[in-house]
Amino acid sequence: MSADALRPAPAPPAGGPAAGVGIVWDEALCEYDFGPYHPMAPVRLSLTHQLARSAGLLERPGVQILPAPVATDQQLAQVHEGSFIAAVRHASEAADELTAEQYGELIRHGIGGDDVPPFPGMHTASARIVGGALAAVDAIVQGRLRRAVHFAGGLHHAKPASASGFCVYNDAALAVRRALDTGEERVMYVDLDVHHGDGVERALWNEPRAITLSVHQSGEHLFPGSGFVQDSGGPDAPGTAINVPLPPRTTADGWVRAIRATVPALVRAVRPTLLVTQHGADTHRRDPLADFSVTLEAHREAMLLMRELAEEVCGGRWLALGGGGYAVVDVVPRSWAQLIAVATGEPLDPAAALPADYLAAAAAARTAHGLSPEPGILTYGDGTPLAVRDWEQGFDPESALDRSVQAARRAAFPEWGLDPFLD
Numbered sequence: 001m002s003a004d005a006l007r008p009a010p011a012p013p014a015g016g017p018a019a020g021v022g023i024v025w026d027e028a029l030c031e032y033d034f035g036p037y038h039p040m041a042p043v044r045l046s047l048t049h050q051l052a053r054s055a056g057l058l059e060r061p062g063v064q065i066l067p068a069p070v071a072t073d074q075q076l077a078q079v080h081e082g083s084f085i086a087a088v089r090h091a092s093e094a095a096d097e098l099t100a101e102q103y104g105e106l107i108r109h110g111i112g113g114d115d116v117p118p119f120p121g122m123h124t125a126s127a128r129i130v131g132g133a134l135a136a137v138d139a140i141v142q143g144r145l146r147r148a149v150h151f152a153g154g155l156h157h158a159k160p161a162s163a164s165g166f167c168v169y170n171d172a173a174l175a176v177r178r179a180l181d182t183g184e185e186r187v188m189y190v191d192l193d194v195h196h197g198d199g200v201e202r203a204l205w206n207e208p209r210a211i212t213l214s215v216h217q218s219g220e221h222l223f224p225g226s227g228f229v230q231d232s233g234g235p236d237a238p239g240t241a242i243n244v245p246l247p248p249r250t251t252a253d254g255w256v257r258a259i260r261a262t263v264p265a266l267v268r269a270v271r272p273t274l275l276v277t278q279h280g281a282d283t284h285r286r287d288p289l290a291d292f293s294v295t296l297e298a299h300r301e302a303m304l305l306m307r308e309l310a311e312e313v314c315g316g317r318w319l320a321l322g323g324g325g326y327a328v329v330d331v332v333p334r335s336w337a338q339l340i341a342v343a344t345g346e347p348l349d350p351a352a353a354l355p356a357d358y359l360a361a362a363a364a365a366r367t368a369h370g371l372s373p374e375p376g377i378l379t380y381g382d383g384t385p386l387a388v389r390d391w392e393q394g395f396d397p398e399s400a401l402d403r404s405v406q407a408a409r410r411a412a413f414p415e416w417g418l419d420p421f422l423d
């Protein structure tokens with residue numbers, strides 16, 4: 001029996017919780033664009049939408065397209081400082097004609113340089129990503145939808161007073177904050193991007209009702225240089241920040257092994273009422289900005305696990321966000337189309353052929369971005385099935401991955417009544 005056979009798409013009973021799934025989409029989300037030489041090219045969003053549409057995912061029963069209105073300053077201020085919002089507005093209105101002094105003020109707020117260069121319309125584009133996240137979380141909290149996917153969201157590095165790591169406003173932290181402010185009892189945020197979810201952790205550091213869990217490449221050798229196991233939350237919220245830093249070159253099997261050894265036990269122990277997950281695709285082996293060797297088959301497995309945990313613990317209430325991902329044509333659209341598939345029902349078969357119209361669009365995008373042709377990418381997966389050895393099958397002290405996982409378990413598990421050697 002395949003793993004999928006054990007995981008039928010959940011069908012809530014009539015009169016039970018909301019069944020629909022929201023997909024946040026608006027072409028204007030592609031206006032979040034730092035320019036032609038920046039790694040975070042918006043074609044990753046348009047191609048994801050194209051693939052989801054070509055695969056018929058947006059016509060599945062119960063699927064609704066959610067709008068992405070521009071968030072108000074008052075909404076942004078739930079996480080961000082007024083001076084920072086003002087700086088972003090300034091950068092977006094006068095990006096082309098800044099004085100050296102004005103530029104210095106922007107730099108103090110993390111705007112400028114190669115990572116977050118100012119561009120016209122930066123505020124509106126960034127606040128629209130937040131608006132999509134708030135629309136999604138509202139629909140779930142109010143019981144209108146069961147789940148939502150916002151693949152343009154997940155900008156997890158943005159700080160209360162500064163932009164960072166390609167991220168201007170932190171839609172993920174704002175979504176969690178909004179859920180708490182509108183009556184959610186306890187929200188858990190699970191971040192699967194290759195980079196530490198530092199901005200979300202920082203924004204919710206001292207909030208006992210928000211539990212952040214980030215699985216990432218160790219900050220010893222990768223941006224943003226944080227997210228170590230001893231970083232566990234503020235004085236009013238001990239244990240609510242959980243970090244699982246993993247060594248460079250972590251494989252697909254190792255990544256899934258690490259996730260299975262940490263996330264399910266902690267989600268079950270925390271018992272959140274809403275699960276928010278971040279699915280940065282930059283763990284992939286083809287990603288140019290990090291050093292993991294993960295596959296689309298592993299992404300799919302992690303997505304199915306998040307869905308399963310939301311079903312088991314949160315009554316199905318799940319908001320899934322995108323995040324990083326810089327193999328913008330070859331990896332990101334396939335990863336996030338899979339996320340949409342998992343959220344809306346049956347997952348996509350990794351061996352199935354990509355739709356012909358999508359392949360044509362991807363080839364055109366590749367040419368437009370000066371990328372060489374990659375004729376080998378014809379299926380939803382990478383053609384490398386998982387062979388995961390689960391944690392219960394034994395700990396290998398010679399393995400750097402296992403030592404990292406066990407260090408994270410030893411730091412986090414006791415805070416939640418779990419035994420790092422038994423659970």
Ligand SMILES: [Zn+2]
Nearest residue numbers: 193195282324
């Ligand atoms: Zn990332």
